[in-house]
Amino acid sequence: MSAEDVELSFSVNGEPRRVAVPALARLLDVLRDELGLKGTKEGCGEGECGACTVLVDGEALNSCLVPVCQVEGCEVTTIEATGFERVQAAFLEEGGAQCGICTPGMIVTTRAWLEGCARRGEAPTLEAARRALAGNLCRCTGYGKILASALAAWGRRP
């Protein structure tokens, strides 16, 4: 622990974690380097591509833009958590994953969106999926199969 480090407590994938890191360290780096959770990817480092998307208290955020001190006491959910299985299966079957670098972020965002739909009692539509995933860039697919995956994941809910 160096002089500028602070001790922070928050929950990651259901487990309480304590870290000693600079207060302004990026959540992305803390997850990857301190906690060894490499499933969260960095594509741009400026909140443009969405590859680093994680859930903070259920809300999808770009972890490259979140100073870790802001998640003190929060519940952080990454692609390594349980609860993504239906979305993951849909991406696999519908061809929503090609190179795979944007995929964890896409899947995290999709889950947050579908949970929001369920909460609001809305049936997801293709156009709503387009808007929901607009912050996650993919260069491989042209998005059609990603959007199909997101909608197929809704169809898989129990």
Added chain:
Amino acid sequence: MAQAIGGALLRPEGQGKVTGRARFVADLVPEGAWLGGCVRSPVAHGRLTGFDFDPDFDLERVVLVGPEDVPGANAVAMIELDQPLLAASEVRHVGEPLLLVAAPDRATLAAALCAIRPRIEALPATFDMQASGEVFKEILIEKGDARAVLAGAERVFEGTYRTDTQEQMYIEPQGFVAFPPAPDGSVRVDGSLQCPFYVQKALAHALGIAPERARVVQAATGGGFGGKEDYPSVLACHAALLARAAGRPVSFVFERHEDLAVTPKRHPSRVRHRTAASATGELLAMEVDVLLDGGAYTTLSPVVLSRACIHAAGAYRCANVRIHGRVVRTNHVPYGAFRGFGAPQTCFAVERQMDRIARGLGIHPVELRRRNMLRVGDRTATGQRLAESVGSEEVLARALAKTRFDEHDWCGPRPRTSSDRKRRGVGFSFFFHGAGFTGSGEELLKGEIAVELLASGQVLVRSASAEFGQGTLTMFRAVAADALGCEPEDVLFADTDTAEVPDSGPTVASRTSMIVGGCLVKACRELLARIEARVGRRASFGADARRFFAAGGDPLATATYASPPGLAWDEARYRGDAYPAYGFAADVAEVEVDLDTFEVRVARFLSAVDVGRALQPQMVAGQVEGGSLQAIGFAHLEVVTAHEGRFLEDRMSTCIIPSSLDAPPFEVELVEVPFSGGPFGAKGVGELPMDGGAPAVLSAIEDATGLHMEHLPATPERLMDAWLCAHPEEEL
């Protein structure tokens, strides 16, 4: 057993991708690894005289590598050896590597890079390709006598078409992890790459070691699109030099800004067309002049020019063709490979020229294409007679059946009212793309693949063809399963590791399905023949294979590519069979143009593509949709500009690519006109969809607005300028 080909296998590597467990290069952190960085030139041309070191920074904290520390040759081994790994005196582009730095952590690396300032005497720089006097490569293709026919022709159409730089924008930036040399001098690098044996060759050259002592392992690779064809040879050498000097592993993974600032992008182009056509639309003569900006070093520019020229006359029959191409040196960051490899630039030009001719003659654009398109028995610009697998009629029929574009009054009168500020338009393109290396390339390369039978009765495919999203492994699994008659799950894969796989050639040029897939079929048949000869064919493949293995049969079958018989290529005269086969396609785009903001929205996009045989239709459709969206981005929204040799769009927030909101709903019509020389009839897939989207979108913009745009991308700014020129009464 169900056929795997034509079905929908799940990606063998897919589970790792959807769970986040796939390990990309940034996820590999060897024990004790330091981080790599590079001091780069801030100017486009100059003479390096030394470095200033900030005395407040203790250089003992880092490891430096300069040109004098390169044990082999200080050159990137690619086509030529003109690009230094580290510039020693003359600096030829912004971002050129000058000095490598390794540091124990990010903060120290950043401090070191700030503390080292190159001293460079600036020299005059060339940024205008038309003013460059240095030619990297020149190509002339001649058939008949185009100039004589043009001189005597009644109707000659002329146009000049330009395309700007385009960035590949794979979502994973480039990177390598290198390990220090073993006592015998052998090294290992793991990285994000398309062509493991290109990297091996470059490492051997830079380190002065035999190629087999340079081990190259592909990490999970987050997109390539050609961008990880040539540059990994540079970055791998940089990482390996640092690991050697530091005596510890070094991770050299770019942040996005550095990737955008220094890695090669699509060559800017200027293509001039002069075409003679009869009153009924028959193409009588075509003269095409192709000019590409190669940037500061040769890289892959000669072969990009080659593909650009061979595709410059489009997918059309014409007795008199003259294509002259040059790629020249400037002081831009070197340009390199990007999906399509020169063909998207020349396809854009020829398709816009066809629209110009159609309008000039008052013939429907579809009719003009129909009258001239290549069919079986026709000859291409290089004189290649197309003997089979020409899906031109079929793709056109499928595209028209779904869109009725032939009944659309293209560029007909459009009523305008002041309240109606949005205009719809529809456009069309017709195109082809050669699969595999050009000319004798495949014959010289002799790509190899191996299939190894395991004691379990499963087979292990050993191939250097990299999976970076296209579906390489899925396609191989389907091909091997059907060739052997085994369950797809029993086809396993060796890592893409030069110590484990033979040199199948690079993963480029739409060659993996047709060429390497063809080799895979050969290797499988060889293995099957051995099994039959030794133990007969009695039960399932697995049971027979286990008996064969137990009986001591030779379990390793390899196959090497051999060209289909009868192909001939004259490299000196650029004549003959340029490619074993061509994919054909037709695109129809529908756009909405906002006449206040000049934003373009692509509302519908249909692509009918003949890939010979769709080995995995879902993957092929994924390639077509993804490639088409890159082409749509190329058409109207991806802007990369350079000022004094520095890319201005050097971060993701300024270097825009399409998001889900920019993507139209795609309709993909897979047309299968099989090629007898490809595995189960397959031709190439990957690049074809990059070629036609841009001209189709521009054709649709013309239909909507009457503006014949000749310069990509057709940004709102360019459209507004063109509109105001055409409508001076609207000038504010």
